[in-house]
Amino acid sequence: MAFDTISFIALFLPVTLLFYYATVRYLKIQQLVLLAASLSFYWLGSEGWLSFSTLLFVIGWNWLGGHLIERQQRKKKKSILPVTLIVGVDILIFSLFRFTAIFQTNGWQPSVDWLIPLGLAWFILQGIGYCIEVYLGETAADKNILHFAIYVSFFPKLIHGPLIDFSKMKEQIGVGIFDIAQVGAGAQRFIIGLSKKLLIADQLAYFINYVFVQSAIDSVITQPPVTLVWLGLFVNGVQLYFILSAYADMAIGLAGMLGIRLPENFNHPFKATSLTDFWRRWQMTVISWFRKYFLRLINLELNRDQITINLLLTWLLIGLWFGFDWNHVFWGALNFVILIAEHFFSFSERVHSLLFRRVYTVLLVLIGFVFLRSESLYHTGQFLGDLFWLNNNGFYDARVAVFLRELWLPLLIGVYLMFVHPFLKEREYSAKWKKQAQWLRFGQMIGIILLYILCLLFILLDFGLGQTLV
Incomplete structure (x- = not known):
């Protein structure tokens, strides 16, 4: 399931937010809702049992590996063997899928999409990072597999990142606070x-x-x-x-x-x-x-x-x-x-x-x-x-x-946002503009609403410049 689909925007996201904040007073249930939403998101988007099984295996393997590494680190004679074993298996999984994709391009079936799990590179790095954090003593191996499962499978970052350390993610999971400003x-x-x-x-x-x-x-x-x-x-x-x-x-x-x-x-x-x-x-x-x-x-x-x-x-x-x-x-x-x-x-x-x-x-x-x-x-x-x-x-x-006649508008906006806006953003607003801050915020809100409506139209109409060029 992609973020830019009607099924995600109009169904999955509202239902997830509704159940997530409906259970705000019950942290354990709220965490289960978040995990269920994340795994459902991945299952609906992966279109195959292999991808989903790989995600579950990586979660279980690295959670158990964290405990094995921590137990070894408590001994007087510390060893790098456990972390090498756990990380080695992660790298092996990543390499096997990548090599299989290469063989498929040379005529071997089934398809690449089925063979390479969605977000594989991202959740493998998250698992490895957690084990190394435990090895370096920067975090303790979490006894609650629910926390670690949410960390790895958290649906906003599961497919395309960004990466985050387990220690920074754990302290935010299931805080149980509804902040309308943060949601907005x-x-x-x-x-x-x-x-x-x-x-x-x-x-x-x-x-x-x-x-x-x-x-x-x-x-x-x-x-x-x-x-x-x-x-x-x-x-x-x-x-x-x-x-x-x-x-x-x-x-x-x-x-x-x-x-x-x-x-x-x-x-x-x-x-x-x-x-x-x-x-x-x-x-x-x-x-x-x-x-x-x-x-x-x-x-x-x-x-x-x-x-x-x-x-x-x-x-x-x-x-x-x-x-x-x-x-x-x-x-x-x-x-x-x-x-x-x-x-x-x-x-x-x-x-x-x-x-x-x-x-x-x-x-x-x-x-x-x-x-x-x-x-x-x-x-x-x-x-x-x-x-x-x-x-x-x-x-x-x-x-x-x-092509310039067809692409000039998105290209012009892109160039402005990449090369001009970052420099203008550094300049402080003059006193005249600061006095109009309330109106600027109102205008920004209207602009965001119009952008949202325009995006929905593009999704519903399946509009792309490739169609007009053809």
Whole structure:
């Protein structure tokens, strides 16, 4: 079940909120309601017993593993064997599903959607993170499996994140407080995320598919011109940002409606002035997870050689987490090379032009995203060859004007929100605007309501620019 469906918005979410807050005085029942809602959400969306069974196994395995690790840590002679065993099985499960998907693409059945459980990468990391937290002594193994099951399966973050530490999540589960202001703020954040996906990201998807398919065909007749490929490069970055940040906004908003605070996953990443700065702003909970758990677990001292090894292993793992193929491995290695160069050559201190640093960062990020979007390294090479006019493709044709005419509105809004709004947001309101704060809040409320109605219309009418272009 997706967040942007009528069945979720009009049925699942209202029923969940109703039962959740109807049992606000009975914490145990309220927790059971939240767990039942989360598991029902996953069952309805997974469309198969294998996915649901995998989620239940990961919950049970890591909960028991936490107790085994804690028991071992109480002994005088501590051992890393229990945590290695528990985490090893988690990694094995993740790897088996990923490899099975690779075999399926080469003709083996059944389908990938059936084989790879929804949200596998996210709930596996949550399970591993919990066990490492127990191993490091940052949290105690929870005796109540209900708390841990809610932590792993909590439906707002189950499929697309963000990640949160168990210790921070546990203290919020079943607090038993109904705060209308928090529910309203959560609903507003959810509508903003829904609008990002439906009104911007989904409207750009058809064009990106078209450009990448045309580039992959490798035909002189259909080969896209340089200008179209550059437009595709830019729109791909815009679409990827809005689809991922939309899911993060919806997750944070839904959790807020249930009285739980999830961490931010994006912090205006296109304000970044280096690739190092960019990865402090993009998918922040994922990057911080690898930094916190992986780097601390291997416990390397920070001399130059070990920093290099640290960073290489981390980025290869991040690449494999996103996808089990050479494209993602190469993408991780590319990030490693650039980040290590920025670190050792003190890029931010030596290059003083903010404009140059921002353009450099955006260009590197957009080119890196090609690896995540392409189906193979050969396809990536084809796209980059078209991008830099190396494949004897033309420079311009009428398709560029056609797509710009169709995409200008969602693209313009996307560019404003990515590159302009973050800087305007930093400025303090003048005294004149502060006096009108009440009217501004009223206008914001009206705007959110109109966005919600527009999103519902888009869902009901199944509207997309791909239809008009066809």
